[in-house]
Amino acid sequence: MKVVYYLVALLALASSVAFAYDPSPLQDFCVAINDTKTGLGPGNTSNPLGSKVSPVTVNEILGLNTLGISLARIDFAPKGLNPPHTHPRGTEILVVVEGTLHVGFVESNPNNRLFTKVLNKGDVFVFPIGLIHFQQNVGYGNAIAIAGLSSQNPGVITIANAVFGSKPPISPEVLTKAFQVDKNIIDYLEKQFWYNNS
Amino acid sequence: MKVVYYLVALLALASSVAFAYDPSPLQDFCVAINDTKTGLGPGNTSNPLGSKVSPVTVNEILGLNTLGISLARIDFAPKGLNPPHTHPRGTEILVVVEGTLHVGFVESNPNNRLFTKVLNKGDVFVFPIGLIHFQQNVGYGNAIAIAGLSSQNPGVITIANAVFGSKPPISPEVLTKAFQVDKNIIDYLEKQFWYNNS
Amino acid sequence: MKVVYYLVALLALASSVAFAYDPSPLQDFCVAINDTKTGLGPGNTSNPLGSKVSPVTVNEILGLNTLGISLARIDFAPKGLNPPHTHPRGTEILVVVEGTLHVGFVESNPNNRLFTKVLNKGDVFVFPIGLIHFQQNVGYGNAIAIAGLSSQNPGVITIANAVFGSKPPISPEVLTKAFQVDKNIIDYLEKQFWYNNS
Amino acid sequence: MKVVYYLVALLALASSVAFAYDPSPLQDFCVAINDTKTGLGPGNTSNPLGSKVSPVTVNEILGLNTLGISLARIDFAPKGLNPPHTHPRGTEILVVVEGTLHVGFVESNPNNRLFTKVLNKGDVFVFPIGLIHFQQNVGYGNAIAIAGLSSQNPGVITIANAVFGSKPPISPEVLTKAFQVDKNIIDYLEKQFWYNNS
């Protein structure tokens, strides 16, 4: 049985290494590209947040494996918000393709300073890895942004959803103490519909 | 004053980098150790959260520079809480040294599943990089935990403080839409005293 | 003058490293953003190649230091070409914002297979680190692409410029043997105007 | 057969990537945690060295995979020694939980300087990656330390065991010349029972 075990191990190794760098994976990669051709059309912003994130990560293009980068398109209806969130595994660099965005991020403890900026078409902004950040459309029409992220699978944690909408919910003992409010407020927050735009 | 600032920055840089690899830095390293000798005594938990984090990062021991690891001691009074937070630059592995902790973390979008566990003395738990997590003392006496973190400077973002206590505050347009509540609730949340235990 | 040079180097270092992790650098970071606000307007494509690359790397935004990502906008006149080049320190993920591009890359030895694709608005393509690649506008109007790169300073090596336009030139003994042609051809290639669009 | 090959490759890839970051692995991770619940109880120090290392690495918790950190508890009887060893793949940061330890490490060639320190409860010390280090209980009672290590699988090389107790033994020609002693001494050293406390 040991022989079989090693064989599987070798195939797994050989193939995964091959995947990342070698000729045949590059071919697979192009096939994968085919599948995502319509991936970055306009996102549907008809939702409570008025925004939609369309990611292109290793989940959409297998060929991104080991290459350390991904992309996203973000669409905003007027007043649309990409709510406070973090990327646990990536820094984001964003460029406004259309419209005007109010963007910001909060530095870590102990200061928790907020840095904001109004970005117009062509403006670029950087959200360092793991920091809480947001973007809101403050122009009259729709807005579009393209973001590069420094990971093949950066992940997204929408703060409201993770804290007040987890499944199952975080215990009220934790949340009432963490936010220093009574259980009614926590219950109220948890009752909202936590729409997930990404 | 800016000149002084830069000079300090330069000295810090020069010494800390030299530190990591050269003979003399190793000597400096031991001096630095001297300075932190009392760093991990019992933390003062007389605060609204009933917990205290005592970190040992590159800010406390310059010799940790480039070595990719740090440590923290966490003290909990009965019912004490280390509230939901993330480490933007590190995974945490925690061992309970005394007492009983209820711990948990929330996976990223789209599922936001909550994983929790009750840990007794000697139990170990892992909080993957960037995920929101918390620990609460659910035993009768005090509790103590030691945590290793996979960065010389992992950072801490206490969610409540960063979202509702940033300086200046995040605009109400962002927060009301993000949490789907009216401005009164947001105002109320922002009025609490955001104690920072780390 | 050497002293001045070093001093500048030192200041740059101190501030940029401080940048990545410390509170005050985050403030500097926003200042830096201000300076690049007009950086990604339309590039001037009135040149022999009919294309223009506008990069946003750590050279344009100091705050990108240590964050492992950068961005570029590429403008194409009709038939405009971003000629065969490599990024020695980064993978590129590109999305077409406007127009139609014929793109391709060549895998490494021994097969040197060429992979090409025609991309329309919204299509995404990946150019793995270090491989020779190109993009050409094959539509009727102008074309625009946004590219994310997996390095704060990925570098660009335009093959024609580096091989036939280096300063000083590579010796004819090397080039005639490498390309298996006589010196006249090499001389002719070296006499062209090597416009650098990036 | 090529099809099968690719299929295995894809499964391997998909699953290993999923493992590291995705929801289901996190669930596996929690199961794994269950199994190690008693892993860090008191170690049995009834052995020639009077010490016992209880590691928690990716071998004990599969969920640590790709997360770059591990932990160990070290128990010491009075005079107990964790003998000179290295971690080929990790830096160690150690905190004394109980008792008093004499600790030290030796810098690399050419100076081979020894840095030592006596640590009491709460004191912290750093052993840089790959350097030879040791800890000895120099207090009256038992001692306990917790160590974080900057790798999911840092490895341990006990110098005495690897040099004089390898299987098969290193040839006497090598050892007599390396230690500049005659074969009797080497034979004597190799005859000892090389107890492995980790």
Next chain:
Amino acid sequence: MKVVYYLVALLALASSVAFAYDPSPLQDFCVAINDTKTGLGPGNTSNPLGSKVSPVTVNEILGLNTLGISLARIDFAPKGLNPPHTHPRGTEILVVVEGTLHVGFVESNPNNRLFTKVLNKGDVFVFPIGLIHFQQNVGYGNAIAIAGLSSQNPGVITIANAVFGSKPPISPEVLTKAFQVDKNIIDYLEKQFWYNNS
């Protein structure tokens, strides 16, 4: 079916991790070494370039997996050339074992400066990752060099072969514009026999 899936995933993971660091892989590694014993004998330089590269990468020794290094021997007949090429995933450090080499590399845009040197037996030179470089024998007899590369699989892109010998060829629209010459020259360049010496 899910069970099977996870089983494969676990085996894959376990084995690949084991492979890199653990006992049994080390044994496989030694077997692999056996197979390459004659790998670095004299290379056959009877070819249009008068040189031959004999690599020892993870493709030749599976045990190099995850270890981040490889090696090559380069043989040169008199006037033999290792033509302009890049390593997309590695820096090269080269030492001349026999003979005299004229070596050079070209920095990236915008300056494309050429740095050259004549190396005699024992001389060392560094070619930074991704930069175009070459070596030519300018002595009277044969020459031999040994090169270390900072990747288990650095890859080789011979510029002439990748640009003028890809399969299928890069479109003439791209090449005529890129090199600013007419189609006849491109056709002529593409008609040469593109010998691949590595």
Next chain:
Amino acid sequence: MKVVYYLVALLALASSVAFAYDPSPLQDFCVAINDTKTGLGPGNTSNPLGSKVSPVTVNEILGLNTLGISLARIDFAPKGLNPPHTHPRGTEILVVVEGTLHVGFVESNPNNRLFTKVLNKGDVFVFPIGLIHFQQNVGYGNAIAIAGLSSQNPGVITIANAVFGSKPPISPEVLTKAFQVDKNIIDYLEKQFWYNNS
């Protein structure tokens, strides 16, 4: 004098970092190469070990900074030994240029298996990062090897020198217990002249 020291440190830092990526550093890099031109001539093996290591690391060529690789030449007189040692920060890949070597390494705990091989001219062997390894000339004449290492500054720890020749010595309580021998043996081992061949 401390001020001078820091100033030098600062200059070194500024220039070496600038080095890795910028145009002018590449020029400095070539200057640095000039200085090492005679670095890899035959090493003097007239010493107790009969071997000599001549390294080319970032300490010899500043231009190696950030490039993750270095090189060494090892000369052996007949029976000459490169004694058991580790590289705390690098894997080694070695090729025999002349002669016959008996080489080996010991895997880590708990098995401490020894893997050895006799290498002739042209044979290649890999010593994984941090493992104890050695090479001995078992042929009739001199032997020469070239080794690549996966770090710009891999470091060397000669086991005998670090354990029995550190300055100051490791305490006899530690060494007698670690090697399970009485103090006479330890004293004897410490009295040898610990020649440092690297």
